[in-house]
Every structure is written in C-alpha cells, then in structure tokens.
Amino acid sequence: MTDFIALDPAVTPAPERGEPVLEVRNLSVDFGVDKKWVPAAIGLNYEVRAGEVLAIVGESGSGKSASSMALLGLLPSNSRVTGSVKLAGQELLGTNEANIRAVRGKEVAVIFQEPMTALNPVYTVGAQIVETVRLHSEVSPDEARLRALRMLELVELPDPEKAFRSYPHQLSGGQRQRAMIAQSLSCDPKLLIADEPTTALDVTVQAEILDLMRNLRNKLDSAIVLITHDMGVVADLADRIAVMRRGVIVETGTAAEIFHNPQHEYTKALLAAVPHLGQGGADSAGEVDVTAALAAATKAELSSIPEDQLLRRERENAAALAAAAAAKPQGEPVLELTDVAIEYPKQGRVPAFRAVEGANLVIYPGQVVGLVGESGSGKTTIGRAAVGLLPVAAGTMKVVGQDISAAKRNGRQLHEMRRHVGMVFQDPSSSLNPRLPIGESIGEPMFLAGVAKGVELQKRIEELLDQVELPRNYRNRYPHELSGGQKQRVGIARALSLKPKLMVADEPTSALDVSVQAKVLDLFQNLQKELGFACLFVTHDLAVVDVLADRICVMQRGRIVEQGTRDQILRNPQEPYTQRLLAAVPLPDPEKQRERRELRAQLLEAGTS
Amino acid sequence: MTTYILKRFLQLIPVFLGATLLVYFLVFSLPGDPIVALFGDKPVNEAVASQLRAQYHLDQPFWVQYLLYLKSIFTFDLGQDFSGRPIAAVLGEVFPVTARLAIMALIFEAFFGILFGLIAGLRKGKLFDATVLVASLIVIGIPIFVLGFLLQYFIGVQLGWAKPTVSSAATVQDLILPAIVLGLGSFAYVLRLTRTSVLENMSADYVRTASAKGLSRFKVVRVHILRNSLIPVITFLGADLGALMGGAIVTEGIFNIPGVGNRLYRAVLSGEGPTVVSIVTVLVLIYCLSNLLVDLLYAWLDPRIRYDS
Numbered sequence: 001m002t003d004f005i006a007l008d009p010a011v012t013p014a015p016e017r018g019e020p021v022l023e024v025r026n027l028s029v030d031f032g033v034d035k036k037w038v039p040a041a042i043g044l045n046y047e048v049r050a051g052e053v054l055a056i057v058g059e060s061g062s063g064k065s066a067s068s069m070a071l072l073g074l075l076p077s078n079s080r081v082t083g084s085v086k087l088a089g090q091e092l093l094g095t096n097e098a099n100i101r102a103v104r105g106k107e108v109a110v111i112f113q114e115p116m117t118a119l120n121p122v123y124t125v126g127a128q129i130v131e132t133v134r135l136h137s138e139v140s141p142d143e144a145r146l147r148a149l150r151m152l153e154l155v156e157l158p159d160p161e162k163a164f165r166s167y168p169h170q171l172s173g174g175q176r177q178r179a180m181i182a183q184s185l186s187c188d189p190k191l192l193i194a195d196e197p198t199t200a201l202d203v204t205v206q207a208e209i210l211d212l213m214r215n216l217r218n219k220l221d222s223a224i225v226l227i228t229h230d231m232g233v234v235a236d237l238a239d240r241i242a243v244m245r246r247g248v249i250v251e252t253g254t255a256a257e258i259f260h261n262p263q264h265e266y267t268k269a270l271l272a273a274v275p276h277l278g279q280g281g282a283d284s285a286g287e288v289d290v291t292a293a294l295a296a297a298t299k300a301e302l303s304s305i306p307e308d309q310l311l312r313r314e315r316e317n318a319a320a321l322a323a324a325a326a327a328k329p330q331g332e333p334v335l336e337l338t339d340v341a342i343e344y345p346k347q348g349r350v351p352a353f354r355a356v357e358g359a360n361l362v363i364y365p366g367q368v369v370g371l372v373g374e375s376g377s378g379k380t381t382i383g384r385a386a387v388g389l390l391p392v393a394a395g396t397m398k399v400v401g402q403d404i405s406a407a408k409r410n411g412r413q414l415h416e417m418r419r420h421v422g423m424v425f426q427d428p429s430s431s432l433n434p435r436l437p438i439g440e441s442i443g444e445p446m447f448l449a450g451v452a453k454g455v456e457l458q459k460r461i462e463e464l465l466d467q468v469e470l471p472r473n474y475r476n477r478y479p480h481e482l483s484g485g486q487k488q489r490v491g492i493a494r495a496l497s498l499k500p501k502l503m504v505a506d507e508p509t510s511a512l513d514v515s516v517q518a519k520v521l522d523l524f525q526n527l528q529k530e531l532g533f534a535c536l537f538v539t540h541d542l543a544v545v546d547v548l549a550d551r552i553c554v555m556q557r558g559r560i561v562e563q564g565t566r567d568q569i570l571r572n573p574q575e576p577y578t579q580r581l582l583a584a585v586p587l588p589d590p591e592k593q594r595e596r597r598e599l600r601a602q603l604l605e606a607g608t609s
Numbered sequence: 610m611t612t613y614i615l616k617r618f619l620q621l622i623p624v625f626l627g628a629t630l631l632v633y634f635l636v637f638s639l640p641g642d643p644i645v646a647l648f649g650d651k652p653v654n655e656a657v658a659s660q661l662r663a664q665y666h667l668d669q670p671f672w673v674q675y676l677l678y679l680k681s682i683f684t685f686d687l688g689q690d691f692s693g694r695p696i697a698a699v700l701g702e703v704f705p706v707t708a709r710l711a712i713m714a715l716i717f718e719a720f721f722g723i724l725f726g727l728i729a730g731l732r733k734g735k736l737f738d739a740t741v742l743v744a745s746l747i748v749i750g751i752p753i754f755v756l757g758f759l760l761q762y763f764i765g766v767q768l769g770w771a772k773p774t775v776s777s778a779a780t781v782q783d784l785i786l787p788a789i790v791l792g793l794g795s796f797a798y799v800l801r802l803t804r805t806s807v808l809e810n811m812s813a814d815y816v817r818t819a820s821a822k823g824l825s826r827f828k829v830v831r832v833h834i835l836r837n838s839l840i841p842v843i844t845f846l847g848a849d850l851g852a853l854m855g856g857a858i859v860t861e862g863i864f865n866i867p868g869v870g871n872r873l874y875r876a877v878l879s880g881e882g883p884t885v886v887s888i889v890t891v892l893v894l895i896y897c898l899s900n901l902l903v904d905l906l907y908a909w910l911d912p913r914i915r916y917d918s
Contacts, residue, residue: 074821105823112821117814120833122911131832132822167912183822 019088020047021190021223022071027083029063029070029247037080041067042247044083048191048223055226055234055255057270058244059513064227067244068193072108073100088190106136109184113196115176119168125152125179126164129186136187151182154219156212173375174205178212185220195227202374202540207584207600210236229514231274232586235259235593243267255590273518275543277585278570288546288570290582291595292317297573300602304595317571324567329364332401334502334534335386337361339395340405342378342385354393355381356558365501368528368535370545372581373555382555383506383538387421388414400501419449422495422533426507428487432479438490439465439475445497464493469523485516492524496531503528503535509544521547542585546570554578579603617901621894628893629682629886633675636882643667643880647691665691665883678883690876690884699872700887706779707861707868711853713784714792719846722796723839726803730838731830733808742804745797757790757863775866784866791860795849802845806838813837840910847903851896 027044030037041063048054058064070081071092085092087107092100112118119128129148133139139147145164152160155178168176177197184192197213198206214237217224226237234241234255241258243251243266251264262268278288292313295302302310342356356378363369373379384390385397392405400420407413425431432441443461446452452460462472468489479487488508495503508524509517525548528535539545545552546566553563554577562575573579583600587593644658644667662668665688666677681688687696729738748756764786765773771786810816811834819833858870865871869888876884908914 072821074817101823101825103823104821110818110821112814112818114814118818120815120819120837121913122836131824135823169913180818 020049021088022048022225023084023086024071025084025086027067027070027081027085029066029075030080031066031076032078032080039063039247040079041070041244044249046242046249046252048225050190050223051217051221052239053217053224053226053237055228055238055241056244057228057231057234057241059229059270059515061246062244063247064244065195068195068225068227071193072104072110074104074110102136105132105184105189106187107189108191108193109187109189111177111180111184111192111194111197114200115173115180116168116200118180119176119183121168123167124164125166125168125171125183129164129179129183132183133186147186148182151186152179154185154216155179155182157182172205173201174208177201177205177209181209181212181216185216185222188220189222192222192224193227194224196229197226198233199228199230203542204374204580204584206233207586210586211597213237230586231271231514231588232276232593235588235590236586236597243270259589269515271588273515274588275514275518275521275541275547276588277543277546277582288320288567289313289317290570290585291592291599293571294573294579294583294599294603298579298599298603298606300599300606302595302598302602304598321567321571324565324571329362329367331365333362333398334365334367334400335361335363335536336398337382337395338397340382340385340392340397341394342381342390343393344381345391352393354558356385359395359560361553361560361563363502363534363536365534366532367551368537368549369551369553370549371536371538371553371555372540372542372545374540374581376557377555378558379538379540379555380506381558383423383504383536386502386504386536387423388417419498420501422498422500422503424488424491424495424503424505424508427511428484428491429479429511431491432487432494434479437476437478438482441479441490442475442493442497445494449498451498460497464497467496467527468493483516484512485520488512488520489523492520492527496527496533499531500533503533504538505535506538507540508537510539510541517544524548542582554581576603576607580607614901614905617904621897624893624897625890629679629890630675632886632889633678633882634671636877636880636885637671637674639877639880641880643691646879674882678886681883682887687887688883691879691881696884696887699884700891703867703869703872703888704891706866707854707857707870709779709781710784710788710791710857710860710866710868711850713781713788714795714853715846715850717788718792718796718799718849719842722799723803723842726800726842727807727830727835727838729800730804730807730811738804741800745800748793748797753790753794754859754863756793757787757860760786760790761863773864775864777867779866779868787860787864787866790863791853791857795845795853799842799845802842803838806841807834810834810837836910840907843906843910844903847899847906848896850899851892854895855892 024044024046027041028039029041030039032038044067046054056064056068066075066079069075070079071085073081073092075081081093083093087103092103119125126145126148129151130141130144133144133147134141149160149164152163157163157175157178163171163175163179168179171179181197194213198209201209210233213224226234228234238255240252240254242249243258243264245266251258251262251267258267259271262271278290292310294300295310296314296317301307305313337359340356340359341354342359344353344355346352359382361369361382371379371382381390385392386399388399388404388407391409396403396405398404399417402413402417404414404417407417432438436444439461442464443457446457446460461475465472465475470486470489470493474482474486479490482490491508505524509520512520521544528548537545537548549566551563551565552569553560554569554575555561556577562569562573562578569578570582573582580600580603583596583603587596644661645653647661648654648658659668666674669677685697687700690696690699725741729741732738761773764770772783775783775787816829816833819829824832854869857866857868858874860866861868861870862874869892873885873888876888
C-alpha cells in the first residue's frame with residue numbers, strides 16, 4: 001500500500017510555502033430569488049498557500065459559506081458563480097462535472113459544521129470513509145479498510161477499530177467531528193475547507209478539535225480555509241484572516257495585523273463585540289487575567305511567559321481578588337435550592353432520568369447568577385424546574401418564597417408562582433407564536449393573569465416595547481418580519497411583562513450573531529439594573545456569564561461542582577473541571593491564546609498523570 | 610433482538626383474543642335469524658331449524674358460543690359452515706387467492722410508487738413531477754370501484770388486453786389487472802410519500818457531504834438518498850399489506866375473484882359467526898405479523914432504531 005501521508009514529519013519534504021494552493025480571483029456568487037439575482041459574494045480575491053490557514057470571518061449572511069461552497073460547485077442549482085478559482089494552477093470554475101468530481105474529496109476536502117447530520121446516519125463511519133477512499137484510488141476493500149483505520153488513528157480516536165464499526169449516533173459530538181476530519185483527510189487533499197468545524201461542539205471539545213487541527217496542519221501541510229464567526233477560534237488557528245461583510249471582503253491581513261491593528265470599521269466593531277472571558281461587564285473592576293489566575297491556581301510554569309512577568313501577573317490577580325468585596329446579599333432569597341434532585345419523569349418504557357443531583361443554589365433579589373456547563377450538564381434542567389416545568393424529585397426548591405417541591409403539575413400553586421417568574425428562551429424564532437402579532441405575544445401574560453386589559457394593556461405593551469428599544473409600531477408585526485435580535489427583544493419584553501421578581505434566561509443569546517448578541521446583552525444588563533429583577537442566567541458561554549453575572553455556578557454531569565462570586569471563580573478557580581473549562585475558552589487574541597493553550601496542555605497533563 | 614421478537618409474539622395473544630371476541634360479538638348482534646334465512650322462501654321446518662341451531666350452538670348464550678368457538682380453534686377443528694363444508698377447507702381455498710392478489714398489488718405499488726416518487730422528487734417542478742402529482746391526485750380522488758369498472762371495461766372488454774373476469778383458478782396472469790386496480794390508490798400514496806421523503810433528504814447535510822466527497826449524482830441518489838428516503842415508505846407498505854388483504858373485497862366483487870372478500874361478504878350476510886370470525890382473525894394475524902416484519906426491516910434500514918427490552 002502506498003503511503004498517502006508521511007506520518008513522521010522528518011520524512012516530509014520541506015513544504016514549498018511560496019506556491020499558492022488556491023487562488024481565488026474576482027469570485028462572485030449570486031442566488032436567483034424570485035427571478036432576480038441576489039448577490040451573496042462580490043468580487044472576492046484571496047489565496048492560500050500550503051501549510052497555511054486562512055480564516056474567513058464574518059457573521060451570518062456575510063457570504064462566507066456560500067463563497068467557499070462555490071469553490072467546489074456545491075451550491076444549489078439556483079446559484080450563479082463567476083470569476084476564477086485556481087487549484088494548483090488548474091481552473092475549477094467552468095470545468096465539466098467529471099473534472100470537478102475528481103477534485104472533490106481528493107484534492108479539496110470539506111469538513112462541515114454539524115457532524116451529526118453531515119455523516120449519513122445509516123452507514124458506519126468506516127463504510128463512509130472506505131467509500132471515499134475507494135472512489136478516488138484503485139485499492140482493494142482491505143487496503144481501503146486499513147487506510148480508513150489509519151485515518152481514524154491519525155485523528156486520535158481512542159479506539160479506531162471500534163470507531164470504524166460505529167454508526168455516527170454511537171459516537172460523541174467530538175468523536176463524530178474527528179471521524180468527519182478523518183474522512184476528509186483520507187485522500188490526502190491539497191486543500192481543506194473547514195466550515196464552522198467547532199461551532200456545534202462544547203468548549204472543551206472545541207479546544208480538543210482545534211488542537212487536533214493544529215497538529216494535523218503541521219503533519220500534513222495542506223492548505224486550510226477556515227470559515228467561522230468565532231474570533232477565538234480564528235485567534236487559535238489562523239495565519240491570515242479575511243473579514244467578510246455582506247458579500248465583500250472588507251479587510252485581509254495576517255492574524256497579528258487583524259487582531260492588533262484592524263483598519264476597517266467593521267473589523268474593529270466585530271472585535272469589540274466579541275465578549276471575551278475576563279473582560280467583565282460595564283461596571284466590573286477591571287479585566288481578569290484568567291491565564292494568570294489559572295497559572296496561580298494550578299502552580300503552572302509557562303514557557304510562553306517569562307517567569308517574572310507571570311509572577312507579577314499572578315500577584316496582580318491575587319490583589320484584585322482580595323480587593324473585590326462581595327456585595328452582601330439583602331432580603332429574602334428569590335430562588336433557593338436545597339439538595340435538589342430533578343428527574344425527567346418516566347415515559348412509557350423509558351425509565352425516569354435523574355438529570356440533576358444535590359444542587360444547592362441561592363439567588364437574592366437583584367442578583368444575577370450565571371449557571372454554566374457543557375451540554376448534558378443539567379443547567380437547562382435547573383432552569384426549567386425553577387419555573388415548575390419539571391418536578392423536583394428530592395430536596396426543596398423555593399421560588400419567590402413558596403416551596404414548590406411538592407407542587408402538583410399544572411396546579412394552582414405553580415400557576416400563582418409563575419406570575420412572579422419570567423422566562424426567556426434560547427431560540428427566539430420558535431418560542432414566539434408565528435401566528436400572533438408580537439404585541440399580543442407580549443400582552444398575553446398580562447391578559448391571562450388579569451392584571452391589565454383594554455387601553456391599559458395596550459399602554460403597557462407600548463411601555464415594554466420602549467423598554468426593549470423596539471419601535472411601538474412593531475406591535476402589529478409578526479415574528480417572521482423581525483430579525484433574530486429583534487425577536488429576542490420581544491422575548492425579553494414578554495418575560496418582563498408581569499414585572500417578575502425572578503427571570504430565568506436559558507441561553508438567550510446563543511442563537512445570535514456576535515454583534516447582535518453584544519447589543520442584546522447590553523440591553524438585558526441595563527434592564528436588569530433598572531428593574532432590579534433577580535436572574536438565573538443559563539449558558540454554555542463563560543464569556544457571556546462573565547459580562548452579566550454577580551455569581552457563577554459551574555455544572556458538570558448534573559452536579560454544581562463549584563460556585564462563587566465572579567471574581568472567585570475567574571480569579572481563583574479551585575475545581576479541576578472549572579479550570580479546564582476556563583482554559584478551553586479561546587481568546588480572541590493570538591498571543592494570549594498561545595499562553596492559554598500551553599496552560600491548557602499542562603492542565604490536561606496534570607489531570608491524566 | 611430475540612427477546613424483542615418473542616415479546617411481539619406474546620403481544621399477539623391479547624390481540625387475537627380481543628379481535629375474536631369483538632368480531633364474534635358483532636356477528637352475534639346482527640339482526641335476523643340466520644337459520645330462518647337459510648330456508649329462504651320455503652316455509653320453516655321447526656324440527657330441522659332447532660336441530661341446526663343445536664348443531665351450530667345458536668341456542669346457547671353468547672359467552673358459551675364464544676368459548677365453544679375458542680375451544681374449536683385450539684382443537685384445530687373450526688367446524689363447518691352452513692353449507693356443511695369444513696371452515697378450515699374454506700380458509701385454505703380463499704386465502705391463497707387473496708394473498709396472491711394482495712402481494713401482486715403490493716409489488717406493483719411499491720415498485721412503481723417508489724420509482725415514480727424518486728424521479729418526481731429528483732426533478733421537482735419539472736413536467737414529470739407535475740404530471741405524476743396531478744395523476745396521483747386523480748387516482749386518490751376517484752373511488753376504487755369506479756376505477757375498477759373503468760379499467761375492466763376499457764382494458765378488459767374494449768381492448769381485450771386482459772380477461773375482464775377471473776377464472777376460478779385465479780392464476781397470476783388472471784390477477785394482473787385486479788392487482789393494479791387494488792394497488793392503485795396505495796400506489797399514489799407511496800409515490801407522494803417517496804417524493805416528499807426524497808425532497809427532504811436531498812437537502813440533508815450528509816447528501817452535501819456525499820457530493821463533497823466526489824460521488825457521482827447516481828451514486829449519491831442510490832447510496833445516500835434512497836435508503837434514507839425508504840424508511841417512512843416501508844412503514845406504509847407494511848401496514849398496507851394487511852389493508853390490501855382485507856380491502857380486496859371491492860376488487861374481488863368487480864372481477865368476481867373467489868377470494869377472502871367474497872367469502873367474507875357471503876358469510877356476513879348469512880350470519881355464519883364462526884366463518885366470519887375465522888376469516889377476520891386470520892386477517893388480523895396477518896396484519897400484526899406484517900407490522901412486525903416492518904419493524905424489523907426498520908432496524909435494518911435505520912441503525913438508530915433500537916429494540917430495547
């Protein structure tokens with residue numbers, strides 16, 4: 001069997017960094033909508049060299065994905081692509097179907113965002129990789145199988161044999177993405193297009209996949225086009241960056257140039273909008289040096305930071321922690337969990353599932369508590385139980401002074417309690433009734449509770465629209481006429497309509513673009529200060545919690561593993577899990593991210609030894 | 610897996626008991642005296658009538674009749690119908706005919722339904738798609754007996770391509786036209802279901818992945834789209850086999866086929882409880898078994914489906 005890839009870097013011939021693998025000239029993409037051409041990308045020019053990572057950054061609708069899919073002719077038939085795309089000197093646009101097929105998967109491979117849906121659910125991972133291998137090279141089934149196993153090994157799957165036999169749903173999200181990467185590398189492509197490769201993954205898994213991609217880049221010397229909206233991921237991986245907005249590349253440059261000396265207004269705005277961990281909210285004392293905090297907590301020594309500098313940063317961190325006086329909580333707790341366990345009740349033959357165990361948590365009036373954790377950690381479960389949507393299996397849960405642990409489902413007590421609790425949901429598009437004008441959606445809780453009707457109700461709706469900074473005349477619009485950010489504003493207005501004492505916000509900004517997220521968070525923070533409600537803010541994004549929360553609870557596998565004030569958690573994380581979580585969040589700054597990466601590697605090593 | 614199949618077979622017991630009880634009760638509640646009806650226009654001979662009543666247990670209360678019937682099943686002696694023939698022999702005569710008809714109809718609707726649905730889905734909005742969509746609507750809209758008589762008249766009588774009626778042997782050749790009539794309605798559903806399913810899968814991420822690997826369009830369709838699209842279609846087809854067996858009554862009437870439907874219809878009219886219940890019970894069991902088969906096929910088509918016991 002021929003070696004497709006020399007796994008030992010010493011054997012690899014010296015990469016020719018000079019030659020561009022991909023040259024894109026004047027590439028435009030249009031989509032035919034209602035017999036008109038709507039541009040998705042206009043006159044793009046860029047090139048990628050072997051061993052180089054070019055990040056194309058932009059928000060949704062910027063044309064970053066469409067233009068990259070156009071390289072391989074993978075757009076739907078209502079599209080039009082013009083310009084020139086040269087792969088190692090060979091023109092791809094306008095060649096016949098057979099030629100482009102020979103390029104796909106062999107010369108240019110793609111990694112997609114959501115590995116669960118990007119792999120065919122009815123075939124094993126092995127079968128899908130073998131399919132790719134045998135398509136592009138004349139090898140026997142046995143050779144293809146060996147090849148697939150080696151690829152699965154290359155992407156550091158713990159048990160390649162088992163992964164080979166597994167169906168996609170039998171693997172975890174991270175493993176699936178590794179399998180997807182294995183498949184795309186199986187024919188030793190010259191160019192790899194990674195379309196949001198880590199967006200669907202948890203932050204610690206994301207860090208692992210990013211590590212893997214960095215290792216692979218060093219080993220394989222392919223050119224990589226990385227499409228992403230996440231500045232942290234860009235800082236971690238990219239050599240050069242192209243910033244896209246509304247179909248146009250507004251700025252290109254090296255990673256250092258873009259991050260430290262952005263020229264274009266939009267790049268500056270985008271960088272400013274990225275919430276990054278440690279930055280804090282509007283009124284926090286100052287930026288937290290999370291790297292120093294982690295280094296101090298774990299007594300790590302880093303080669304990327306001089307020792308005296310690290311010591312100074314650790315001292316500053318300790319001083320800031322000492323200075324941070326936690327505000328004394330006042331009044332009766334709004335939400336109080338004592339040894340709470342929450343179960344998803346038994347459904348038919350599916351046994352009850354205990355999602356949360358032994359949770360203790362107190363929220364005082366006016367306090368914002370951030371509940372962070374990865375998927376499956378039970379954070380949303382606590383949020384749901386707090387509004388009585390899930391029964392409490394053990395322990396006591398008090399909401400606005402009432403013990404609802406034993407409350408009957410849909411009973412009177414829960415009904416009463418819910419009048420004091422507002423809830424904002426994750427996906428603003430599906431949490432608003434598409435057939436109700438938004439004014440009615442906002443007014444419905446007040447109408448149902450009987451607090452207002454008629455003219456008074458209308459006045460109150462207008463007030464709420466003012467509060468969330470939406471024009472009053474929007475009240476008669478339907479949800480589909482609003483943008484994502486506007487819809488989430490409506491969601492917030494609805495949650496506020498009964499003047500709740502407690503607000504439960506479940507990932508309210510995770511479906512939004514960064515610049516929109518920044519505005520919604522800003523609004524939320526102002527409203528919280530103005531109206532003084534207490535808030536349980538559920539999120540997977542530590543940076544968002546950092547902006548908003550007074551206290552932070554970290555959840556892992558159904559348990560709250562660590563909780564404390566923002567400063568305690570960020571400046572002095574004690575639990576290994578919290579440390580790993582903090583270290584995994586990529587920083588939108590290449591140098592700081594390098595420090596962080598080293599630290600994370602040390603943490604993981606310490607964890608395994 | 611084995612425990613799952615075993616469990617499913619155990620589930621057949623209550624289904625069997627429930628179905629027989631219900632059907633027996635319905636026949637019992639039919640108005641009119643079946644024995645009196647046997648005499649037709651002739652005057653009723655009371656002595657003969659009461660002897661017949663005793664022979665068929667019609668003088669007993671409902672529960673006794675039902676239990677006696679159950680006993681006859683478990684002793685493998687179903688008794689006789691009113692013309693004195695053993696019911697077991699009647700079943701052995703009519704079921705093969707209808708099974709042949711239903712399976713032919715199923716093959717017809719599955720093959721052409723999936724083929725046309727696949728092509729229509731792949732060519733959404735084109736002429737072929739529009740044509741089969743309108744045609745399938747017409748087929749669904751027209752009652753089966755109208756379609757049956759029309760095809761019988763034009764193809765059977767006018768054009769003479771097929772025999773308008775079926776011989777008592779009911780050979781495969783005889784049954785082609787009736788099978789098409791029987792399967793026509795379901796064919797339209799299978800077509801539409803396949804088309805929708807193909808359309809949905811065509812925009813799936815893994816289909817894009819398959820194209821990005823460099824697979825040809827034909828292979829993308831055959832390997833990646835078709836198998837995923839068949840999952841809902843298979844469910845429908847499985848449930849339809851039972852429906853075709855039981856629903857053949859109209860088609861059998863039109864083409865004069867000596868099958869289950871014809872015999873069942875006569876048995877209901879003459880109030881022959883044991884005959885009706887025997888036929889219906891076999892139909893119910895076929896229905897249950899074909900559903901079990903579908904559920905097993907399901908797991909083969911979609912590995913995400915688990916049979917936990």
